[in-house]
Amino acid sequence: MKKWILSTLLASTLVLTACESADSEETLETDNNETSQDSDVTDQEETTDSSDEETADLEDDTEEEADVAESIEYLYEVSDNLAYINVIDGKEANKQVALLTYDDAPDKHALELAQVLVEKDAPAIFFVNGMYLDSVEKKEILKEIHEMGFAIGNHSQTHPSLPTLTAEQQTEEIIKTSDLVEEIIGTRPRFFRAPFGQNSDHSKQVVEDEGMALMNWTYGYDWESEYMESDALADIMVNTNLLVPGSNLLMHDREWTLEATPAIIDGLRDKDFELLDPDLILSDELESEDVSE
Template sequence: MIHKRWMILAATLILLAACNGENDKPSVEEKEPVVDQTAIEEKAEESEKAAEPKEEKKEQETQEVAVAEPQYRVNTANWSVQPIADAAEKVVLVTIDDAPDKHAMEMAETLKNQDIPAIFFVNGHFLDTDEEKQQLKQLHEMGFAIGNHTNSHPNLKDLTEQQQKEEILQLNETIEGIIGEKPKFFRAPHGANTDFSKQLVQEQKMVLMNWTYGYDWEQQYRDAQSLTDIMVNTEYLNNGANLLMHDREWTSEALPGIIQGLKDKGYGFVDPAAIEGI
């Protein structure tokens, strides 16, 4: 009887030990955690998308560098612009002198509406008032290139070297103070350069420019119809022609017809930003 009781007691102890051992084992979740594969894939996609803008930005920067490469250079033989490499040949350059007087903004709107680039050569005596300075700032913000046409529009050949220096550098400072950068181009009034002015312009890393043809200061072309006709049909119109116009009432009126006439003849328009600098 005693022996039988000891056997029952031993069996009970063994059973209790087995139960306690099972309770000590980790659960299935603890031993083998569940992996959310969908969440991992979503995070991977998010990482790829986050990297995409950086790639796009690199491509945009590469394109901007490519656009910044000069496509034209000034030919001092006739002051036209000549293509570099495979740039378009049948083009003209639009320039407006004596700005911003009374019609510069109207002319700028005409050009802007047709996406025509141009250089506005300004004079210091048209930048005396806050309104005139604001007009220059607007021209720059509209995307037009700003050129130096001297402070008071003198004939440089009549001035001393010091006076020439003041005429050019003073206007450079004025323009920079208004738009935040110095002009890239210089055109002497009356096309009258001197050896000194040429040297100074080069030192200032500006592009010396004159013109191929222009007519709006001549008495017989001081109306829109005759000016349009001569600007479009002159024998001097050729590939790369540098067109000189002025901030004048009749020129402003003729400008839409001049642009259309040049387009009808198959001419494109050079962006001044694409002209080779110093």
């Protein structure tokens, strides 16, 4: 009888112990689950906060860029014949200016050109062809050139003679490149130059609808065989009798042009030409607002 009582007591004790252990494990599991849920909520809150901060930063950057754009006073405009840069009527500005422009970027030497221009503190427009923006590397080069402070212009997608294309093809040549540029640098080009300087009534209308300033050039030589050498090119670009106040200098993404650029800059400055900042040139989207000021 005593053995039976002892056995019963022992069994009861084991059952109670097992129950307490199960309760303890269940409580621990519940606590762990609650802790995990709390951690997940915290992580989600932190992720949301981080995302909100990034969005706020982007909005701040956009607002700052807009503020800068609004603070610029546009002093110059492209001449009616598209060859020169003139002071806007009623504005006070230096007429002894020359505009540096480089077409067919970013082919091979655009980034090096930009670096030389930065070293010489010389502004310029890089007119890009969409066909050169066909890789991550080229897109990064364009982004870097833009971040160095240079204006990015539209030079069409594949460098065709626009008047030989249908209206639809001309539109695609222009819009596709503007879309690509915007995708890469965040803003659309404000300037357009047609390949070979060949415009059509339709291409002009597309450019106007896009709010871009249409321009050709005053002179350029670096595609002619006798000037595919840096010394000869630098000499003609500075000493041609075509150099006048408001000249728009056409150059290209070429090795000899890269080598000639420092001497061209120095030569222009020696002749008391100010190198014009493209940010001061009016584009069609701004015309009605700024000219009336």
